[in-house]
Amino acid sequence: MRELQGWIFDLDGTLTLTQHDFPAIRRELGVPAEADILTYMAALPDSERLAMKAQLDQIELRLAAGVQAAPGAVELIRSLHGRGLRLGILTRNLQAVAQSTLAHLGVLDCFAAEDVLGREEAAPKPHPEGIQLLLKRWRLLPAQAVMVGDFRFDLEAGRAAGARTCLVHADNQWPALADWHVADCRHLLAQC
Numbered sequence: 001m002r003e004l005q006g007w008i009f010d011l012d013g014t015l016t017l018t019q020h021d022f023p024a025i026r027r028e029l030g031v032p033a034e035a036d037i038l039t040y041m042a043a044l045p046d047s048e049r050l051a052m053k054a055q056l057d058q059i060e061l062r063l064a065a066g067v068q069a070a071p072g073a074v075e076l077i078r079s080l081h082g083r084g085l086r087l088g089i090l091t092r093n094l095q096a097v098a099q100s101t102l103a104h105l106g107v108l109d110c111f112a113a114e115d116v117l118g119r120e121e122a123a124p125k126p127h128p129e130g131i132q133l134l135l136k137r138w139r140l141l142p143a144q145a146v147m148v149g150d151f152r153f154d155l156e157a158g159r160a161a162g163a164r165t166c167l168v169h170a171d172n173q174w175p176a177l178a179d180w181h182v183a184d185c186r187h188l189l190a191q192c
């Protein structure tokens, strides 16, 4: 882990405490309980898709205002930044929401503006495009970078890009997909 040069983080539930009550968001948007919101939205006719996108943007901006740092997240980002390592964000959220969240946590200065990728800058995870974009920009090989996240999509995106993967979650739910597993960012900081 100490040899890694690039660190790519999921935001919601990884650097922040989980704010998104996805069942409630699905109900508010009228998305079926089992559906992936972005996939469902992408398949709608134009007018409906644009209306739902505007509604989802509003929900995310509302949630961003009440965000809290996950345990150890700020210390971890500050430590990695202090070592001169490359840091990026890959989120299914909006870039503007991600930037305002990072500012709220007090770590926005640790990230180059173009290294914060939202769902409009790259195909949403589990697609690896966002990781590939960052690796190209950073001129790193996949094995020199890690994708850190709390959900299967984060790990699948990392695997698909050929990067290392780290699950941040109380339970190791996807051991086959995670090179490392830690309970939270505080434990991750102790290891890296």
Ligand SMILES: [Mg+2]
Residues within 6 Å of the ligand: 010, 011, 012, 013, 014, 149, 150, 151
């Ligand atoms: Mg997450």
